Amino acid sequence: MRNGGIPARIVALLALFCVLLAACGGSNTGSSGGGSSTTPTAQTPISVALVTDIGGLNDRSFNHLAYVGYTKAMNEFHFTRQVIESKNQADYVKNLTLAARSADLVFAVGFLMQNAVDQVAHQFPTKKFAIIDGCAVPAGKQDCESLPNVAPLFFKEQEAGCLVGAIAAQMEVDGKTKISQLRGHNTIGAVGGLPIPPVTRYIAGYKFCAKKVDPSITVVINYSQDFAATDKCKDAALSQINQHNADIIFQVAGGCGVGALDAADQAGVFGIGVDADQNYLHPKSVITSALKKVDVAVYDTINDYAHGKFTNNPPRFDLAHDGVGYGTLSSVVPADAKSKADQLADQIRAGTLVVPENIPS
Amino acid sequence: MHEQEKTPLAQAADPDLAASPYAVEMRDICKAWPGVVANDHVNLRVRQGEIHALVGENGAGKTTLMNILYGLVRPDSGEIFVNGERVHIGGPRDAIRLHIGMVHQHFMLIPPLTVAENIVLGQEPGGPMAAYDRRRARELVLQLSARYGLPIDPDARIEKLSVGLQQRVEILKALYRAADILILDEPTGVLTPQETYELFDVLRVLSRQGKTIIFITHKLREVLDLTDRVTVLRRGRNVGELVTRETNQTEIARLMVGREVLLRVEKRSARPGPVVLRVENLHARSDRGLEALQGIGFEVHAGEILGIAGVEGNGQSELVEVLTGMRRATAGRMTITHTSGEQAGKTYDITGMSPREVRLVGVAHIPEDRRGSGLVLSDTIENNAILGRERWPRFAWARFILRLREIAQWARRLVGEFDVRTPSTRLPVRALSGGNQQKVIVAREFAADPQLLIAAQPTRGVDIGAIEFIHRRLVEQRDAGKAILLVSAELDEIRSLSDRIAVMYEGRIVDIVTPEASEEELGLLMTGGRPSEASREEQAQATGDS
Amino acid sequence: MALQTAQPRSPTPPALETRSTTLLLWLRRVGSGLGRPLLALALALIAGLIVIMITASGSLFDRFNAALLAYGYLFSGAFGNAANLSFSLVNVTPLIFTGLSVAIAYRARLFNIGAEGQFAAGAILAAFVGMKCSTWPGWLLTPLMIVAGSLAGALWGGIVGLLKAWRGAHEVVTTIMLNWIIFYVSDWLVSGPLQAPGQADQTPSMPPQTNLPKLSVLYNQTLGHFLPTISQPEQYVVDVGFLFALVALVAYWFLMSRTTFGYETRVVGENPRAAQYAGISVKRNVVLVMALAGLFAGLGGTLQLMGQYPYEVVGQVFRNDTTGFDAIGVALLGRMTAIGIFLGALLFGGMRQGGSLMQLKANVPGDLVYIIEALVLFSIAVRFLPVIRQALVKRFSAARQPTVVAALAGGVVDLDQAPANGAEAPTMNDQPLSESGRAALADDGSGQAQTPAQERQHQQNGEA
Amino acid sequence: MFWPIFLRVITSGDLWQASLQFAALLLLPALGGVISERSGVVNIAMEGMMLIGCYVGVAVTLASHSVLVGVLAAIIAGGLLALVHGVVSIHLKADQIISGIAINVAALGLTNYLNIVQTGGQGIPSLAFNLRLPVLSWGPLAQLPFLGQVLFQQNVVFYLAIVILLGLQFLLFRTNLGLRIRAVGEHPQAADTAGIPVRLIRYACVVASGLLSGLAGAFLALGVAGTFNPNMTAGRGFIALAAVVFGKYTPLGAAGACLIFGLGLALSVRLQDTGIDSNLLATLPYILTIIALIGLVGRTVAPAADGVPYEPGSAE
Incomplete structure (x- = not known):
């Protein structure tokens, strides 16, 4: 061992760990996380747990929004933070079980947990469950099972999609003369992550209402096949912009979709955010966002529960119940586009307009 | 390069200035590996300009000692003096700085690179950051090769060179680094007798030019032929330091092994039986697609040892592989006939058989x-x-x-x-x-x-005791009526064991002779020619191989 | 080597050995076999402790407590009670199968990064069969699905072997490519041809007659008639797939150490030229080994599908699943032995399960579990024991007593004197163990991790 | 229906522009892989090094308001992680594959964890335009039909990658240092006896692979995406690894492999217009790679001592 004296080895070993530790330590100085220091006070103490799906807490989508609502409630009702991020589909049942054992109200985030919620809810009849984007579905069945301790929190993404679709289409109608950045090909685009229901519902509403505003409009749809690889969404959006002259791009791809908004911004056209209000990403070019107020739903559910009003039949989070909507409008959005959206929103609330769940051809 | 110009003279000028009169002195060197002591308080003293033999059996600690001197291994304790000064050698770079060069037993050459690249590696013209100057490197190598009379083609790839030429590259590599102290670790193991003589000539010339040479070997005849003094190691300890002129083979052997050694194999004359292996017009290609076997034909009888002699790389390996089913023959036929006593039995055609099938037919193979x-x-x-x-x-x-x-x-x-x-x-x-x-x-x-035993280099790298044992067993098997095909690069081994000797050269059997043939005669056959032509051809091959 | 050495075989020691040397050798092997992974684990846990302490808040003491608390949850979450243990075993089952897949390939010195893909191939074909023949009776459909899934895995692995044997395509490249291909293909199937009607991108649940029973339920139905029954068997979710995994471990052990196939595979892996010499077809073996590796992984995927609620394949599941990659750690941690793979799978499966409870209760972010996992892997990778031994040698070499030093370092020097005939005149070669041999014995680990190339390199170092 | 769209797609500058960009993203870590493997250290951790580069690049850019500082930090972060790999595999002679896996796992965990701590889960905002790595437009050249879009409107890192590619090819095969690197990878003992510092060279090469991967991370996060996302590399480091082997361990070969792969990626989005299922199209780059591996390249020979820790004059 000519070159490797013992001290060198030990130093090397230490260095190895230090690099890892330094990274961890450095971050902590920035903003100290952790919620363990909150001390529960008065009120009837409640115990709430949140189980994410494989997207994890920072998915820029519903997991994140659920956590936002959860945190808000946590600060208000002073319960201990109990969160599990699932790493694997096989983890759902066991994570829900663990959560149910230690908390009284358990949130399951994502439609992929439907079967798991059903099983665990049967096992823990005294505990309450709420599932976002889904309901308790027994394995092998198609339909929801109504259980007294499970609150299904459904959203009508298509209605949100409809509103932003209407805004986009109206802007196209207004055309190049009014909005100079448009390319004048009467074409808008949507970039989805994967063609799965929560994604396609948004796009269905988007296309449906865009066509409703302007039947001659072209809507191009692409999927990046990924929710994380930002550059793939960016490429998809760019291809829509460059090849089809699309000038408003609706992203429905979580973290990946941030790239689509970026592409639009760079190309000098417009983007539409999804789930959360994503105007903050590009205040100018992100003309609006299709909102899915998961945070509101989570907070409301906890609030109801804390006041003893848990129901297994919560309202559907649609426009009428302010569960979906559109977000901050950028300054470039003309008034007629906004009024068009509001007009459609009224029709939907009134029930005179029903937005389909499947993408119209 | 510039260093190289001046150093030999400078060193030779002041032999008496140093505190230690030796070019190299190693004192009380100890080195233990986990579980074994390789060097146990070993001392080595090598005088300026002498050829010093370091002998011992395999595992005696010779290579470890030299690796310590070359900085590849760090001793647990002990001191090293070079030209009288106490030095610390922390790695080959230090050794090179002290003008120590080493030719390793397993060549330290990089097969896919060229001769010139290998030689200048680490001290390329222009320094590490410069572009590789092919022309200059070539020039330097040619100069060097001319100065020491070691012709070589600088553009040849190492993997295409014969072992002898590779060794030449190794020596040039050391000389390029301006080595004054040259260590050669078992350099003759891979050479033909002629190549060995040539190497000895080169070494004598180098020695006369003032270079100090440490020569590791376990071949005692070479010690007596070439060297001035001898240090003997056994099991990691010094057991003797002798002046070559004052000693003899038996004494050194006894010191090495720790007992008397029988240097000849005793055997009765053969009583050959029926033919066991018959090979007709065998052709095969080498890995590189060249014609490695070009119409080989011979027979091996029950109860005899047929030795195959030849410089390595003349198709012996391919022949063995074809016989044992590891390589396809492109043409020709091989048969095995079972025998019991004097009776010939069933005959099997083993052409195209897999190694497994060949083994089932009764062929054993010492690879x-x-x-x-x-x-x-x-x-x-x-x-x-x-x-x-x-x-x-x-x-x-x-x-x-x-x-x-x-x-x-x-x-x-x-x-x-x-x-x-x-x-x-x-x-x-x-x-x-x-x-x-x-x-x-x-x-x-x-x-x-087995019916037929193929033994290829059966004693390579084995110590004297084991060599004796294996030789005895081979002869026993022969006497028990087996057919034995012995392939060996050690001419001594071939001559002492074989009943007939087939000499291979360039994929052909040049001649089949009796073991009484002289070493010179065999050596010439091995180079494919008759006395006068042979030496010239050897030269031609050395220089013209490109 | 490690596989054989783990179990002492014949009760009567062979002629040349004395009982004491056998015992000594065996103890050394067991010791060094267990020592390294245990040391690795201990070091990783200490490092993880420091990581948690850094991220926790409060005084040093508080931080230390927080870290201990986290570890407490990590352990109790994994093995603390029967229900948690059963969850852990659910994780362990696929890890065993994929771990075996990696290990089998590694025996032939092939690096199977494709266990996840083979796992997916098995599950997806089994799902296909289950769906298309959903009306068939369970006694027929269940084995059919298992066979189909295994064969799909075998095919997916076999392709790698074929490409390697015929075209020399490097298995690392092809397995990575085939992984992604099967991930996308399964996504396509799940969102298209195999999609459950009216559902998101997932297949329907497999027909109930093919669902594998839970171990607890099975116990109650069989042994429970004679022995005390388990109350609330539903909460112990581990299914008979775990038994299959145990059987697979035994099968692997038997195949590798008791059959000519295992023997020849080992030869191919350790020394391809020796395989050629012995007439063992390297190409054929490579294909077979990869197919077998795929078979195990595919079986794992199938049994997970059939054994665990909700008995269906969901979109995107495989590409987010790390089982096939964890399996590499499991196999290497277990040093390719059956028992080692079992323990390694237990560790990784337990850690995954315990990690959830640790997140929930100790507020340690889930991603820290990754970091601890990485630290475990680092510790496995680094050979600490030789480092420590080196330190010992250095310390003692000052005493200028090479023999003593060597004895301390090697620990097997006494074997020199051990042979019964050792007292006779040391005739030819009174050094039964070469130093490389000693090194190999002294550090069993190095023997395991050595590649053939390394072996060659060692030879080139020449005699010492 | 298929062929007209296919023709339109394949002849559009947009496709080739995207292909080259995807290829450049893969090329940087692949070049890192080449240099590391050439020196005899197997590096399968480009994925983790890239991911760390992404995160650190974005975080530091946000903190320092300077993209240059961010890029430098990303490069250094990749290098540091590579240094860990170097210490573990060169000095401690660990199994290089396990070490690589560990680094990938650690990088994933670390970046996710830091991202949550830093943003509380909301995610990092998009970077302002002046905090990005800019796209270079080569004046009149950029206006050329087709070629202008494909070659002269790329991100600044794209051109940097080309320079590095050519530089590395030259370095490895035309300079003294390259000769030494190859010697170390082929036969470390021989290199050592020739006085070459084997470990130093290996360290340098491994760290270089980290630097390049870090740069690739910066390119991805600061050049293309403009933000950080958890696991945003999404397996790219492994594809780069495949490109290294596929490209026969030469920079130019790896570049060719990356190009094939980039083309596959870009095509898979654009051919969705033909109505072929997007999932099946997504397999395109992988299938292309396998076909190329079968048909065109065949056997690749790794440097002889690749993956073998060097033990000078070891105890056998």
């Missing part, structure tokens, strides 16, 4: 590169004892489930009969010494009771 292909070093002795025969009914039910008890018994039998020194048959073969590893193979192949 040339035993660690490389004859053994699985990480596996136990038991498992190695059935290598190639693992599906035989006695070792496996339905050719699938191993009969462990049988295998263990078999392994114990081999270990017992062939005196493999091991505390357990369940040790990995890697744990055995080279000689004992070789014995595992010999035992396995002999014990299968």
Whole structure:
């Protein structure tokens, strides 16, 4: 061992760990996380747990929004933070079980947990469950099972999609003369992550209402096949912009979709955010966002529960119940586009307009 | 390069200035590996300008000592003086700075690179950050090669060179680094007699130019031929420092081995029986697609040893591979005839058979590169004892489930009969010494009771004791009526064991002679020619090989 | 080597060995076999402790407590009670199968990064069969699905072997490519041809007659008639797939150490030239081994599908699943032995399960579990024991007693004197163990991790 | 229906522009892989090094308001992680594959964890335009039909990658240092006896691979995406690894492999217009790679001592 004296080895070993530790330590100085220091006070103490799906807490989508609502409630009702991020589909049942054992109200985030919620809810009849984007579905069945301790929190993404679709289409109608950045090909685009229901519902509403505003409009749809690889969404959006002259791009791809908004911004056209209000990403070019107020739903559910009003039949989070909507409008959005959206929103609330769940051809 | 111009003269000028009169002095060197002591207070003193032999059996600690001197191994304790000054050698870079050069037993050459690249590597013209200057490197190599009379083609790739030429590159590499002290580790093991003589000439010239040479070997004749003084090591200790002129082969051998050594194999004359192996017009290609065998034909009889002599790389390896089914013959025919006593039995055509089938027909094979292909070093002795025969009914039910008890018994039998020194048959073969590893193979192949035994370089890298043993067994097998094909690069071995000697050159059998043929005669046959032409051809090959 | 050495075989020691040397050798092997992974684990846990302490808040003491608390949850979450243990075993089952897949390939010195893909191939084909023949009776459909899934895995692995044997395509490249291909293909199937009607991108649940029973339920139905029954068997979710995994472990052990196939595979892996010499077809073996590796992984995927609620394949599941990659750690941690793979799978499966409870209760972010996992892997990778031994040698070499030093370092020097006939005149070669052998014995680990190339390199170092 | 769209797609500058960009993203870590493997250290951790580069690049850019500082930090972060790999595999002679896996796992965990701590889960905002790595437009050249879009409107890192590619090819095969690197990878003992510092060279090469991967991370996060996302590399480091082997361990070969792969990626989005299922199209780059591996390249020979820790004058 000519070159490797013992001290060198030990130093090397230490260095190895230090690099890892330094990274961890450095971050902590920035903003100290952790919620363990909150001390529960008065009120009837409640115990709430949140189980994410494989997207994890920072998915820029519903997991994140659920956590936002959860945190808000946590600060208000002073319960201990109990969160599990699932790493694997096989983890759902066991994570829900663990959560149910230690908390009284358990949130399951994502439609992929439907079967798991059903099983665990049967096992823990005294505990309450709420599932976002889904309901308790027994394995092998198609339909929801109504259980007294499970609150299904459904959203009508298509209605949100409809509103932003209407805004986009109206802007196209207004055309190049009014909005100079448009390319004048009467074409808008949507970039989805994967063609799965929560994604396609948004796009269905988007296309449906865009066509409703302007039947001659072209809507191009692409999927990046990924929710994380930002550059793939960016490429998809760019291809829509460059090849089809699309000038408003609706992203429905979580973290990946941030790239689509970026592409639009760079190309000098417009983007539409999804789930959360994503105007903050590009205040100018992100003309609006299709909102899915998961945070509101989570907070409301906890609030109801804390006041003893848990129901297994919560309202559907649609426009009428302010569960979906559109977000901050950028300054470039003309008034007629906004009024068009509001007009459609009224029709939907009134029930005179029903937005389909499947993408119209 | 510039260093090289001045140093030899500068060194030679002041022999008496130093506190130690020696070019190299190593004092009380100790080095232990986990589980073994390689050097135990070893001393070595080498005078300026002499050729000093370092001898000992395999495992005596010679290479470790030289690796310490070259900075490849750090001693646990001890002191090193070079030209009288105490030095610390922390790595080859220090050694090179002290003008020490080493030609390793296993060449330290990089096969895919050219001769010039290998020689200048590490001290390229222009320094590390510069672009590689092919022309300048070439020039430097040619200058060097002219100065020392070591012709070489600087643009040839190492992998295409003969072993002798590779060695030449190694020497040039050391000289390029301005070595004054040249260590050669077992340099003759791979050379023909002629190449050996040439090497000796070169070394004598270098010595006369003032270079100090340390020559590691276990071949005693070379010690007597070439060197001025001898240091003998045994099991990591000094056992003698002798002046060559005042000693003899027997004394050195006794010091090396620690007992009297029989230097000749005793055998009766052969009583050949019927033909066992018949080879007709055999052709085959080498890995590189060249015609390695060009119409080989010979016969081996029961009860005789046919030796195949030749410089390595003339088709011997390919011949053995074809015979054992490891390589396809492109043309020709091979047959094995079973014999019992004087009776010839059934004949099998083994052309195109797989190694497994060939083995079933009754061919045993001691491969040339035993660690490389004859053994699985990480596996136990038991498992190695059935290598190639693992599906035989006695070792496996339905050719699938191993009969462990049988295998263990078999392994114990081999270990017992062939005196493999091991505390357990369940040790990995890697744990055995080279000689004992070789014995595992010999035992396995002999014990299968073959019709034909092919032994390729059966004693390469093995210490004297094991050599004696293996030779004795080969002769025993012959006397028991087996046909034996012996392929060896050691001319001494071929001459002392064979009943007939076939000499191979460039894929052909040049001649089949009796063992009484002189070394010179064999040497000439091995280079494919008659006395006068041969030396010229050798020259031509050395320079013109591009 | 490690596989054989783990179990002492014959009760009667062979002629040349004495009982004491056998015992000594065996103890050394067991010791060094267990020592390294345990040391690795201990070091990783200490490092993880420091990581948690850094990220926790409060005084040093508080931080230390927080870290201990986290570890407490990590352990109790994994093995703390029967229900948690059963969850852990659910994780362990696929890890065993994929771990075996990696290990089998590694025996032939092939690096199977494709266990996840083979796992997916098995599950998806089994799902296909289950769906298309959903009306068939369970006694027929269940084995059919298992066979189909295994064969799909075998095919997916076999392709790698074929490409390697015929075209020399490097298995690392092809397995990575085939992984992604099967991930996308299964996504396509799940969102298209195999999609459950009216559902998101997932297949329907497999027909109930093919669902594998839970171990607890099975116990109650069989042994429970005679022995005390388990109350609330539903909460112990581990299914009979775990038994299959145990059987697979035994099968692997038998195949590798008791059959000519295992023997020849080992030869191919350790020394391809020796395989050629022995007449063992390297190409054929490579294909077979990869197919077998795929078969195990595919079986794992199938049994997970059939054994665990909700008995269906969901979109995107495989590409987010790390089982096939964890399996590499499991196999290497277990040093390719059956028992080692079992323990390694237990560790990784337990850690995954315990990690959830640790997140929930100790507020340690889930991603820290990754970091601890990485630290475990680092510790496995680094050979600490030789480092420590080196330190010992250095310390003692000052005493200028090479023999003593060597004895301390090697620990097997006494074997020199051990042979029964050792007292006789040391005739030819009174050095039964070469130093490389000693090194190999002294550090069993190095023997395991050595590649053939390394072996060659060692040879080139020449005699010492 | 298929062929007209296919023709339109394949002849559009947009496709080739995207292909080259995807290829450049893969090329940087692949070049890192080449240099590391050439020196005899197997590096399968480009994925983790890239991911760390992404995160650190974005975080530091946000903190320092300077993209240059961010890029430098990303490069250094990749290098540091590579240094860990170097210490573990060169000095401690660990199994290089396990070490690589560990680094990938650690990088994933670390970046996710830090991202949550830093943003509380909301995610990092998009970077302002002046905090990005800019796209270079080569004046009149950029206006050329087709070629202008494909070659002269790329991110600044794209051109840097080309320079590095050519530089590395030259370095490895035309300079003294390259000769030494190859010697170390082929036969470390020989290199050592020739006085070449084997470990130093290996360290340098491994760290270089980290630097390049870090740069690739910066390119991805600061050049293309403009933000950080958890696991945003999404397996790219492994594809780069495949490109290294596929490209026969030469920079130019790896570049060719990356190009094939980039083309596959870009095509898979654009051919969705033909109505072929997007999932099946997504397999395109992988299938292309396998076909190329079977048909065109065949056997690749790794440097002889690749993956073997060097033990000078070791105890055998």
